[in-house]
Amino acid sequence: MENVAKHQDTVAPPERSEVLSAYESATLSMARFTLAVQVFGLMAAVASVIFFGFQLREQVKATRAQVEATNAQVAAIGAQYDSLEASAYQDLMTKALDVDKLLIDKPSISHYIYGKLGYAEKGIPADAYAAASYYLDFYQLVWxxxxxxxxLKDDSNPDWITWKNSMAATFRESKFLCDHLSEMKTMYSSDFVDFVFRDNNWCQH
Structure with a gap:
């Protein structure tokens, strides 16, 4: 009996068949398919991230290039504006010298421009009227x-103050010039005429 018992103790349990059942096979296949789908989805997500990163980098490059091009264009426009502004200011200075030269070449005209003669005085030479027109044309150009x-845009800028004081002194001194502007005001801009007569009252002779 003891031998039989010992033999029974050493008998191994029956081995399970390695052949999977149809259900287990289907479950395993489904698990593999699910894993494959997940792996594929993960790879697609990684590819999308990489593609998006590439697109973002290219967009950043394009934006940077556009900003640089815009900055260059702004700088070019600024340089062009500075050049035009310098040219316009130089033109004013040239015409100011021409006004001075007008009185140097014909000193008798100053008697009318800076005198107290009125526009209706008799015997006023044509050169005086021409000089008055030149003065008015010049001052309207300044304006x-x-x-x-x-x-010249800033009222407190010394350049504008100098030009304005020059106009003020001329109009306050010259009744002839004020009369000429009043007579020929349709030939000049209304804002310039108002600037002289209404805004500053320079022609109170």
């Missing part, structure tokens, strides 16, 4: 250039 020259 008009305020919109183009930065130094």
């Amino acid at each position: 008009a250039q305020r919109s183009r020259i930065l130094a």
